[in-house]
Amino acid sequence: MKALPPLAATLIALALCACGSTPPPPTGGLERARTEVQSATADPAVRRYAQPELDSAQDAFANAEMSVRRKLDARIIDHWAYLAERRAAIARETGRQRRAEAEIRAAQIERAQQPQPPPVEAAGLPPATSSTAERTTSGTADRTTATRAAPAATASAAPALTLGDDQFAGDGATLKPEAAAGIDRVARLLQEDPARMARIDSHSEDMNNRSRSIEFSGRRAEVIRGELVRRGIDPRRVAVRALGDSYPVASNETALGRQRNRRVDVYVVAGGTSVQP
């Protein structure tokens, strides 16, 4: 008599197991995805710095849940759950990355309060030649570690467009297709007001060779200028400065820092400002 209830319970449990296993529930992946997406949603760095990535994780999770409701194939549910979990992790890592980068910038701005070398004068620079654009810095001791602010854009504000190293393909001087939108935007700015001028400041990482770094940054700058000209902009409205490695924004000691130093800033300045000799 006493042994019966446990036996019955076991039988019921077995029956439940059998029922559960007939249509394989893909809930394992779904639950993992739910946990990941929830923890990414709760992460302040994600909400601040990786909202688009988080959105795409939440979309994938919504698809997974919809597939469950519509009783779609377990493979499809599983697939969306996998993507949701991965994308949530991507959002988390992207948040970490951008938060660290923001802190790096903050530290650099703080350091930029220190005395700066005078900015290169935009006026009086030949647009295409690069060597004259390059300042010769005294002493190389600070070259490896110091990070300096980029030369002031003739006192104008932020660049209209910054092309990071990731916008250039393989050989280093070919633009990736995804850079086109930004260049289109700059071209539009120039077309809107014929008095506007563009200045392209191109930078490289420390290449242990000044002329090579100037040549490298000059090649990239000319690529951008060519793109603007191709969009119908008069080449005389576009000035180029190949600044080499003189204005790092990050340490040259790390791969990431070197990559961040390879960048092109495009400034659009009002007509009155002299950007052209």
Place this chain on the structure above:
Amino acid sequence: MARLCWLLVLLSAACAADTPAAQLAAQSAIRDAESAGAAERAPAELASARNHLVRAQIETRQRREDEAQFLAERAEADARLAAAKSRAASAEAELGNVRREGSGAGDRRAR
């Protein structure tokens, strides 16, 4: 040996024949992860991406497009995670450098 050669031929044929867009996307995401240093910083995710991509290529050879699509999308997600993880680790390492440099900057200027 002959079998291995055959497998290589199969795989390279799979790459050469018109590759589905999802696999191209996965390939480019894997390259991006590699350039972000995923081999050191996110080896498990990078390996998973490569594994999914190879399986996608095999499914394509067997004309199972749906399965190939799933696998390629997984490969891309893995690779993007590998890249994000690597970049996060690099950025945090660099932040450490910047903070150390910041505290040592006074000494260098004195020199």
